Amino acid sequence: MTELGLSQDQLDMTFETAQEREGVYKPLEKQLSRENKAHLLDLMEQIHQPKLCALQEAIAKGLRDRGFTQVTTPSIISKTFLERMSIDSSHPLNEQVFWLSNKTCLRPMLAPNLYEVSRQLLKLGKTPVRVFEIGSCFRKETEGNAHLKEFTMVNLVEWGLPEEERVSRLKEYAALLMELAQVEDYHLEEEDSVVYGLGLDIVGSNGLELASSSMGPHPLDDLWEIDSSWVGIGSGLERLLMYRERQQGIHRYAKSTAFLDGARLNVK
Incomplete structure (x- = not known):
């Protein structure tokens, strides 16, 4: 989740049950995955520069x-x-x-x-x-x-x-x-x-x-x-x-084969 850009506030959320946690994080993971893929496509089709x-x-x-x-x-x-x-x-x-x-x-x-x-x-x-x-x-x-x-x-x-x-x-x-x-x-x-x-x-x-x-x-x-x-x-x-960019880790902007312009390349 952090590799997809989960914020610190989102990471710090607390839940009373595992079921409640999954109910929040599962949809959030899907949303972040969509945004990650959209960013890569935009980079390839419009921006062309990290x-x-x-x-x-x-x-x-x-x-x-x-x-x-x-x-x-x-x-x-x-x-x-x-x-x-x-x-x-x-x-x-x-x-x-x-x-x-x-x-x-x-x-x-x-x-x-x-x-x-x-x-x-x-x-x-x-x-x-x-x-x-x-x-x-x-x-x-x-x-x-x-x-x-x-x-x-x-x-x-x-x-x-x-x-x-x-x-x-x-x-x-x-x-x-x-x-x-x-x-x-x-x-x-x-x-x-x-x-x-x-x-x-x-x-x-x-x-x-x-x-x-x-x-x-x-x-x-x-x-x-x-x-x-x-x-x-x-x-x-x-x-x-x-x-x-208000990100939690530096690796997403490093010279990398795992990330490109802050987006994870291992798209699911």
């Missing part, structure tokens, strides 16, 4: 319109890049990394490659430098309602702004990202990241973290030969969709 793809396009266009340059970088990164992010064998995140060899892994975040691309672009001597990437990241996460082993990240960063403008710029870009994602009910909280230090989290009204941010100069910058003030925000798009 919400995850539409969200990627909307965010990419919105950021480009604001002067950010989109980049694409490899999903396979080096151990050296991770170590420059302070993720060595003693770091808690190291246990979540998908290692392909003793020197390479699937990236658990977009930041290492963005650091390297930004390092090269800053050599041009023109600031601010605004870049972003949207791509897959991989972590050995516990399969819960809000986590995926493969998820789609957006990471934006602006280099070379005055340090006194960092907090206001973070708030500006947080508002922009949520506007592009069509998320309205959220607030900002101060948070201390295990990698970047102090930043602002974007948090939904239910307490779900929707995005995290950070700012520099930061001690990590030296390892990338960067000397610049900056702000950055990262967010998982599947989690944004789950929150925006």
Whole structure:
């Protein structure tokens, strides 16, 4: 029933007898199955694009319109890049990394490659430098309602702004990202990241973290030969969709062969 989109309120209903419960849930299951099938047919005949793809396009266009340059970088990164992010064998995140060899892994975040691309672009001597990437990241996460082993990240960063403008710029870009994602009910909280230090989290009204941010100069910058003030925000798009669509689980919007655009593919 939850795979068909049963709401939390419906899940929380109580009944005095099993017969009473079946009298409510059986018709509800049939209704949800009809709606599930109708959504898939509508997707094939009218929409032709899952919400995850539409969200990627909307965010990419919105950021480009604001002067950010989109980049694409490899999903396979080096151990050296991770170590420059302070993720060595003693770091808690190291246990979540998908290692392909003793020197390479699937990236658990977009930041290492963005650091390297930004390092090269800053050599041009023109600031601010605004870049972003949207791509897959991989972590050995516990399969819960809000986590995926493969998820789609957006990471934006602006280099070379005055340090006194960092907090206001973070708030500006947080508002922009949520506007592009069509998320309205959220607030900002101060948070201390295990990698970047102090930043602002974007948090939904239910307490779900929707995005995290950070700012520099930061001690990590030296390892990338960067000397610049900056702000950055990262967010998982599947989690944004789950929150925006008021769903109980993230898997229905993941890259999947079981779900498509929130609908279950195993139609009965």
